[in-house]
Amino acid sequence: MNYGNINKVNNEIQKLWAKGLGYVASEHVYKFKDYSESVFDTQIESKYWLAHNLHSHVPDIKHISVLASWYGLVLVPMLYHYFGEINIDLYDVDEYTTDIADYIWNEYPKVNVYTKDVVFDDIDYKGSVLINTSCEHMMDMKLITNDHKDKIFVLQSNDNANVKWLHINCAMDVDELIKQSGLTDIMFSESKEIYEHKRIMIIGKHDAPVSPPERAWKYLMTHSDSGRRPQTESSEVANYA
């Protein structure tokens, strides 16, 4: 695939969608509405927004896992446009969705599709970046980020609570999504209006664990009257550490 030009991405999305369409028609006709919605302009805009900003903040990525990925029809080509043909793992709980996605991506050896429940299954995610563009569909993401403190998370949610059955845990603004995520080192946070609703995105990770010497230094700073670094015996630092 050549994604040198963003218009080519749209062409790729169209080709992939057309490829899957025949399979949906023959094997999963009841998924047609769902499949059609996966390439709405709102999807294009929000995934472009994601890939562009992820690349700005984390330009060198080799492997990405996508939670609640749906068909990956828009997101994968957008990521390939910015990062080249990297490894991308798609996780979705719905077996019909992943069957369709398996067909769409069957000629892309670096795209793997898994039928997994990201809420309840214990998953060994590969790669340095985890993406979830459906945070409004599930529990607070802190329940996942806390188990993967070495990963960078890209999270999208929205404030549209009117989608009955599905939009269960919306976020009204960036602060709420950050709180839901439990992330402490936020590289990017923004919201934008997309089709009458606010879409929210954050990119971040957990603060790096504090190393023992640094912990000792912080301890001494907070216990020093002057607030300046006190003169201490190196053994004192070592003992605390």
Next chain:
Amino acid sequence: MQAVSVKVGDRYGPEFVNQIYRRLLSFNKDIVYYCMTDDRKGLNKNIEVIPVADEFGDRKWWTKIELFKPGVFDEPTLYFDLDCFLHQSPWELLQNYNKDKLGVLKTYWFSDDVATKIHQCTVNTSVMMINENNCEPLWKECEDNMEKIYKSFYGLDPWIYRRHLNDTYFFQPGLTYSFKHGCVFPNDTESNKLRMVPVCVFDDVQNRDEILNELWQYK
């Protein structure tokens, strides 16, 4: 014979509870009917009240998980949502009773394809069969992961379908129907039609209260 309903908050008045009790009495004078509620005001004095707190915000139907607590009932007990109507005796629902599993409705009014691919769920908890300890796995998961469950599932139906299908059994087809969607696919799917079938569920029916009021007038 035992039955139970749950009423929390002010979405349903006491008349919904009393009318189900009245219908149950017409089929069995010895019925013991429980109401799990945060407000007993207006309930028929012969209804056995089980106090429960209103803890689930605008999705009060999650209070139904209190039914799953082991030991609440000491014998097979049929649960009915308050917007059900009992045309006939519901005890036929016990004909394939499995003492170790939770009995639930299957959405027989949809084809399996429509149920699983569009609604992602074949379970309907408007009517259930509960006994002393047939819901232990469900109760345990609620105790361990309630926040995760509540924030990941709109209601009990998709939760049970995705997490506890092996802990449930379905009632036989033809004993319950959906006023909006019909009784059994593909032969009996006419919409918005009353049937002489034991139990009617009124999920997603806009003029539900009006229809129920009319049905309640019949002796």
